[in-house]
Amino acid sequence: MTSGMGGMRTSGDLVARMQMTKGMKIKAAKKFVADKLGVAVNELTDAAVMGEVREDLKIGGVYSSMGSPKGIEAKHHIADLLGIEINSLKRFRHNTR
Amino acid sequence: MEQAQLLMVAPVFYGAMPNIGLYTQPDGPVPNPAELLPQGKIKEAREAYEGAIEHAVRDMVYVAKSQCEAGADGINFDTVGASGDPDFKATLLAVEALKKQYPDICVEVGMAGEFVLGMHGEMRHNGVRLAGLYPHKQVKIAQDAGVDIFGPAINTVSSRSIPWNVARAITFTKACVEAAEIPVHANMGMGVGGLPLCTTPPIDTVSLASKAIVEITRLDGL
Numbered sequence: 001m002t003s004g005m006g007g008m009r010t011s012g013d014l015v016a017r018m019q020m021t022k023g024m025k026i027k028a029a030k031k032f033v034a035d036k037l038g039v040a041v042n043e044l045t046d047a048a049v050m051g052e053v054r055e056d057l058k059i060g061g062v063y064s065s066m067g068s069p070k071g072i073e074a075k076h077h078i079a080d081l082l083g084i085e086i087n088s089l090k091r092f093r094h095n096t097r
Numbered sequence: 098m099e100q101a102q103l104l105m106v107a108p109v110f111y112g113a114m115p116n117i118g119l120y121t122q123p124d125g126p127v128p129n130p131a132e133l134l135p136q137g138k139i140k141e142a143r144e145a146y147e148g149a150i151e152h153a154v155r156d157m158v159y160v161a162k163s164q165c166e167a168g169a170d171g172i173n174f175d176t177v178g179a180s181g182d183p184d185f186k187a188t189l190l191a192v193e194a195l196k197k198q199y200p201d202i203c204v205e206v207g208m209a210g211e212f213v214l215g216m217h218g219e220m221r222h223n224g225v226r227l228a229g230l231y232p233h234k235q236v237k238i239a240q241d242a243g244v245d246i247f248g249p250a251i252n253t254v255s256s257r258s259i260p261w262n263v264a265r266a267i268t269f270t271k272a273c274v275e276a277a278e279i280p281v282h283a284n285m286g287m288g289v290g291g292l293p294l295c296t297t298p299p300i301d302t303v304s305l306a307s308k309a310i311v312e313i314t315r316l317d318g319l
Contacts, residue, residue, distance in 0.1 A: 020245060026316075075106060
């Protein structure tokens with residue numbers, strides 16, 4: 001569920017999360033995510049730009065590289081970046097207390 | 098789900114389809130409306146549907162709660178209304194129950210068709226009769242029940258051309274998007290959303306239909 005836009009190759013998962021958690025329509029969700037990432041809205045679908053942004057912000061990418069956050073680790077950074085609550089993260093924190 | 102959530106970055110939903118028929122005889126406890134209706138036993142058939150709804154809601158909430166506890170990012174009730182208005186009613190009740198206990202979980206409802214069949218005929222939700230609703234009215238009932246993302250489904254008419262079907266799907270979806278306050282993710286697949294009824298739809302029809310629906314309806318996802 002990535003709302004298209006190239007999914008995790010670009011920013012589809014982030015835009016999807018804003019629709020899911022805050023009920024944002026796509027235009028507002030894309031603007032919100034672009035502002036949080038510090039990119040222009042039309043750069044959200046640019047795989048080259050987003051690849052670098054995702055690596056810098058440690059929010060996961062299509063290709064996992066050594067030492068880069070994966071899975072739940074990346075979701076931790078996504079939750080902080082977007083200011084949202086992620087259900088699995090909440091449970092992870094509860095179970096690791 | 099627990100394992101998937103540890104590994105995945107993209108949101109992972111648990112998806113399932115309401116199945117009212119499972120609760121009717123011989124599979125389930127309530128009398129079978131499909132047998133009662135041809136006998137002219139309308140009242141008994143309606144009572145059977147109402148009984149099946151209770152069982153369905155209980156099971157849908159039970160399963161969805163387990164997935165929420167396992168860490169699911171959301172619950173997707175798909176092909177809602179496949180058995181008509183009782184199916185739609187059961188899902189709306191399940192969504193309300195789920196949102197009471199898990200207000201932050203995302204609930205997506207994807208419909209089965211553009212028109213809710215009146216298998217019961219007089220089933221209402223918040224005073225609105227469910228039978229006969231089209232997507233622009235379906236979305237309003239759904240968002241009032243607490244649905245976070247709505248997926249209209251427009252069935253392909255196999256005796257018509259792809260352009261005809263795409264135009265029809267877009268007409269319904271555009272009205273739905275204009276009426277919705279929540280994100281709209283239209284269903285598009287085999288026999289739905291203007292696409293042909295093939296197991297492997299021709300790529301040109303998929304490209305044409307998805308491009309057209311995105312640009313004309315300005316929906317929030319597919």
